[in-house]
Amino acid sequence: MSVKNPQTREWQDLSRDHHLAPFSDYKQLTEKGPRIITKAQGVHLWDSEGNKILDGMAGLWCVAVGYGREELVQAAATQMRELPYYNLFFQTAHPPALELAKAVSDVAPEGMSHVFFTGSGSEGNDTILRMVRHYWAIKGQPNKQVIISRLNGYHGSTVAGAALGGMSGMHAQSGTLPGIVHIPQPYWFGEGGDMPEAEFGVWAAEQLEKKILEVGEDNVAAFIAEPIQGAGGVIIPPETYWPKIKEILAKYDILFIADEVICGFGRTGEWFGSDYYDLKPDLMTIAKGLTSGYIPMGGVIVRDEVARVVSEGGDFNHGFTYSGHPVAAAVGLENLRILRDEKIIERVREETAPYLQKRLRELNDHPLVGQVRGLGMLGAIELVKDKATRTRYEGQGAGMICRQHCFDNGLIMRAVGDTMIIAPPLVISKAEIDELVEKARKCLDLTLEALK
DSSP states (O other): OOOOOHHHHHHHHHHHHHOOOTTOOHHHHHHHOOOOEEEEEBTEEEETTOOEEEETTHHHHTOTTOBOOHHHHHHHHHHHHHOSOOOOTTTOOOHHHHHHHHHHHHHSOTTOOEEEEESSHHHHHHHHHHHHHHHHHHTTOTTOOEEEEETTOOOOSSHHHHHHSOOHHHHHHHOOOTTEEEEOOOOHHHHOTTSOHHHHHHHHHHHHHHHHHHHOGGGEEEEEEOSSBSTTTOBOOOTTHHHHHHHHHHHSSOEEEEEOTTTTTTTTSSSSHHHHTTOOOSEEEEOGGGTTTSSOOEEEEEOHHHHHHHHTTSOOOOOOTTTTOHHHHHHHHHHHHHHHHTTHHHHIIIIIHHHHHHHHHGGGGSTTEEEEEEETTEEEEEEOSBTTTTBOOTTSOHHHHHHHHHHHTTEEOEEETTEEEEOOOTTOOHHHHHHHHHHHHHHHHHHHHHHO
């Protein structure tokens, strides 16, 4: 990117000299320098060069109510003046955390009225790993240690979160943990071959039962899955997948964990992805949309029966300095109020999500597009060389080329391999959806030209 503002270069020098960025190629970052984001309002960002950018990823899937909500700023400021911090350790509590636990329980699926707070979704999944093993030990079944996850699923980047996830690149750098195994993902477009989509959905679900029998039901503690895989490329399972998974789970004595970090708090047009698919999880990981990303916070929503067993087991020797941080809890409370009182989720379900999905699918006619899929405020565009065979531009980095054109033309779309994905703020308007789709088409044109 060309730099005109001298301060941009100063910040880039600070990045090079002092900052180790997450999920970045440090060699490339040093050569190019980061784009410096300086302000935001609504669904738009501005960089230090004065460029206006439509944020098609809501930050990292998290800015549900949009940027610049003064109510959230005031909630944080008020709480900071009253009680800026205190911990929840050793039989102590404070009102913001207790009130947020009740507010979260009020919108959670029926029978899930207990919440353990963390600082992030990654910490939430670390908590779940410990909690489910503790749960089975209390029940006199300490051998139930194994957690089944999915290849290409994402459950965070702490040691346990990365191990629970199925991202090969992460495992290659840090390995995994014992007692965690993986099954295929329900990614029909990329991995379904010639199998009809419905048939593939059943096959992918049956891999869970196959793995349970292979490991032994007496050794399996839980199955963890995102209702829709986010970081894996917005993988929306075939319609046959979740009904078959539910049928399998009903047969075996294992817990089901729904990782709702991305799908939770309205992204599917329901409060949770588990509501959309009528799942009945025993535990749910939450974060991101809980505070609209304005301040870090995560947690685990726990089914009442699981909470009862854990509470009977004496000390649960687990927690974080910032579990239920009072300022984060105050922001979370106000964020939930905004989602509820402004009927943002209802508007997503009834108006803007159907419009987004309709407009996105107009891109199916583009010669570079093999498939457009989406649900709620989630979307994916598959980039291919040949539509009929779903052949990719192998080794040419089509996704990264497209991502760069998006950056250069005022749009943030994320590249997962050669899949472009979006998850805009839930408050995006129809006019802003038009802007998103028009910019996406322009960037697809530019990408196709570059690949030729």
